[in-house]
Amino acid sequence: MDIIQAELDELRRICQKSVPDSTLITCALAQVRVQIKKSDFTCVTACFTFPKDYPRHNILIELKSKTLSVKLLDGLVKVSETEAQKHLDRPHILPMVKFINKFLDENPLSCCADEISEVKAKLDGEERLKLSQKTASMSLFLKRRQYFLKLKFAVPPNYPIQQIQVVNADSNFPRVFRVWFVAQAQEVARRCVEPPLRPKPKAPPFKVRPSFGSACSFLIESVHRYPDEICQICRQKCFPEDPEQAIHDENAAAHVERVYCSHCYHHDCLILYMKTPPFEGGKKCIACKQKIYHEIWKVTPELAEARWAHEQAKNRELDEVVDFLADMGDNLVKPS
Ligand SMILES: [Zn+2]
Ligand SMILES: [Zn+2]
Missing domain, CATH: 3.10.110 (Ubiquitin Conjugating Enzyme)
Structure with a gap:
């Protein structure tokens, strides 16, 4: 009993001094509790209980923490008790507080x-x-x-x-x-x-x-x-099998474009799709029907419609010229 009393007295005197991050919460025969706090998150309370034949038998340790994982604490108890075996017949608690403190210092990923x-x-x-x-x-x-x-x-x-x-x-x-x-x-x-x-209304x-x-x-x-991932237009795999062949040029036809909803399109497949009607309500992703947002394509449905109409008109003009030339050719070949 005297040995334990002497250890308790020593703890009261030097525990906080020798381990600055520690606080002695309880220091009694029934139990000794020491908090070791590295940060708000890395904080452990070590509870020590004296076994019957202490210090011939190692001190019993229990670790509590609101934030550290149970698995980690269980592991730490095991290694601490093994460590305590090295101190048989001498006071255990201060060496154990130092040991746990050192573990927390050396394992910041705890x-x-x-x-x-x-x-x-x-x-x-x-x-x-x-x-x-x-x-x-x-x-x-x-x-x-x-x-x-x-x-x-x-x-x-x-x-x-x-x-x-x-x-x-x-x-x-x-x-x-x-x-x-x-x-x-x-x-x-x-x-x-x-x-x-802007938190959602009623959000906790x-x-x-x-x-x-x-x-x-x-x-x-x-x-x-x-x-x-496959391209939603051509149904081919977006990325080549060999990464060496991957396209890094953002304007190349086969460059992979990831649109807002997370689906993928080849650069040229996306452009073709965005330029083709229908445009009502904006172009939607083929896979998930969400509106397509992409930085290379910040175009309103109206503008897309207008561009398309313009392109069609230009094509019609070209067709007319081709027909005209063909007619002329016919006229030239076939004598009237
Ligand atoms: Zn494609
Ligand atoms: Zn989608």
């Missing part, structure tokens, strides 16, 4: 442990998610057929209050797609942390959500989808 497992479960084949605890960053490699996307994410210290950041990207998708993947992943992440400017109050999993879900879905 704050997204659940998201990491979820993302990993969605990967297949050569795809992978590599963690770098040292730099608080993660590298995601996605691949479908021969097309790949490689992204590096930085996890800010106050994640998830602040969103995940894309710091690096490489891909053999055409440039427009690579740029869109990155920009849209950032946008998906931003929406997790910033309330909408905005709450920050972790952004890493959401951004990755978007990327995984897109990289798995687009290499197999």
Whole structure:
């Protein structure tokens, strides 16, 4: 009993001093509770219970956190109890507080442990998610057929209050797609942390959500989808089998245009479709019937109609000239 009393006294004296991020909440024979707080999100309460034959038997540890994943905490309890075995016959609690504190310092990605497992479960084949605890960053490699996307994410210290950041990207998708993947992943992440400017009526109050999993879900879905996507006009695969043959020139006939609803059209297939009637109510996507929005085609239905009429008139004029020349030819050949 004296040993435990001495340990409790020592904890009261030096716990907060030796681990500045710790707060001694309860310090009694029945239980010792210490909170270790790295940020609002990375905060753990360690509950220690003395076993009967303490300190000949290791201290019993329970970890609680409102934000860190249960799986991570379970793992941390296991390694902590193994660590406690090294301190038998001596006080356990302070070394354990230091150990847990060090773990949280050295594993800044602990704050997204659940998201990491979820993302990993969605990967297949050569795809992978590599963690770098040292730099608080993660590298995601996605691949479908021969097309790949490689992204590096930085996890800010106050994640998830602040969103995940894309710091690096490489891909053999055409440039427009690579740029869109990155920009849209950032946008998906931003929406997790910033309330909408015009919230929907009756929408529940905005709450920050972790952004890493959401951004990755978007990327995984897109990289798995687009290499197999077909052009809605010619029904051919949009992208060539070999990424080396992919069209990067945005004005080329076979350049792949992704319209607002996310469906794809070859550049020339889209132009042909947009220029052909009917125009009433605006041109709609063949696959999903949503109105087509695309930056190369900011044209009202009226203007499209007018252009089409103009083109038709020009064609009629040309036809007339051709007929006229033909008539003349006939006249020349056939003597009257
Ligand atoms: Zn096409
Ligand atoms: Zn569509």
